[in-house]
Amino acid sequence: MVTLCRPAVAVPEHVITLDDTLHLVRLQEQGKIRHLGLSNQPGVSVPQLIGAQKTARIVAIENLHNVADRADDAVLDHAARNHIAFIPWFPLGHGGLVGPDPAGAPLVTRRRRSLGADIHPAGDVPMSTLHPNIATLRSIYDDLRRIERHADEDMVLHTAQRRTAGESGIVYGKKAVVERMNALILKSEQTLEMSVDIIVANDYFGAVLGSIRARCGDREIDMPFCGLWRFDDGSILEHWENAYDIEELDAFMDNETSETSNWVRQ
Numbered sequence: 001m002v003t004l005c006r007p008a009v010a011v012p013e014h015v016i017t018l019d020d021t022l023h024l025v026r027l028q029e030q031g032k033i034r035h036l037g038l039s040n041q042p043g044v045s046v047p048q049l050i051g052a053q054k055t056a057r058i059v060a061i062e063n064l065h066n067v068a069d070r071a072d073d074a075v076l077d078h079a080a081r082n083h084i085a086f087i088p089w090f091p092l093g094h095g096g097l098v099g100p101d102p103a104g105a106p107l108v109t110r111r112r113r114s115l116g117a118d119i120h121p122a123g124d125v126p127m128s129t130l131h132p133n134i135a136t137l138r139s140i141y142d143d144l145r146r147i148e149r150h151a152d153e154d155m156v157l158h159t160a161q162r163r164t165a166g167e168s169g170i171v172y173g174k175k176a177v178v179e180r181m182n183a184l185i186l187k188s189e190q191t192l193e194m195s196v197d198i199i200v201a202n203d204y205f206g207a208v209l210g211s212i213r214a215r216c217g218d219r220e221i222d223m224p225f226c227g228l229w230r231f232d233d234g235s236i237l238e239h240w241e242n243a244y245d246i247e248e249l250d251a252f253m254d255n256e257t258s259e260t261s262n263w264v265r266q
Contacts, residue, residue, distance in 0.1 A: 001034065001035035003038065005040070021036075021052050024036055036057065036059065046078050049084075065086070065089075066090060141194040160241040187253050191215040192212070193212075193213040197210045206228070207227070214252070216253075221249065
C-alpha cells in the first residue's frame, strides 16, 4: 500500500488535490501500486476522503487519534461505515499518555474515568488510579472474607452450582453469603486462592477473570473462573460465580477427583 501524505508545512491549507490522487491511480493501473491510502496533517477530513473516493479506491487513512485527542471521531465513524481501515498515529501521544500529565494523573486513567469505566490487569497498580469498584473487587479476591465489608444486606449470590442445584444454588442475604465464603475457605483447609488476571468495572457492573487454586494433600487444582458483579453506589447487590468445570471443582473439594482430571496435578 502507498499512502499519499500531505504535511502541513508543505501545504498549509491541507489540500489533497485531484492531480495527486490521479497520479497514484495511474501507477495503480500500471500494477506498480496495489492499494492506496491517505494521510494528512492535522488529519484527513471527511470531505477530503469523500473527494478522493470519487477518483480512487481508498482502503486506509492515517490520522492523529488517541484517548486524549479524539478530534477525528467523525472521520473514524465514516471510515468504519465505508469499510476503510483507520490507522491512528501517536496512539500513546509521544508516550505522554502512559505517564502523568501536568495535573498529576495519567491521561488514560482520566479518560477511562470520564467514561465511567476502568479496566486493569491485576498487577501492582496503585489503588488511587483505579475505579473504586476495581479496588473493592481486588480486596475481595485477595481475601474472600472481605465481602462482608462491601455486601448489601440483601445481596444475592448465584453460586457456580446454580444450573444443577436449582433454587438451592442461590444464596440470599449478606449473612448467608458470608457464611458460604467462610465455609469454602474451611473446606479447602485455608488453601483456597483466587488468582486474578483481569478486572473490569464501572459504577454498575464488574467482571473478573482468573484461576481458582487450592490444595488437598499432595494434589493441587488450578481452574479458570469468571466472576460477575452488580453494584449500587459501591455496595454489592449481586454476584454470579462461574467455574470452568464446577463438577470437577466440587469433586476436588470432596476429595473425589479422578486421576484423569485436566485441572488437578499431583
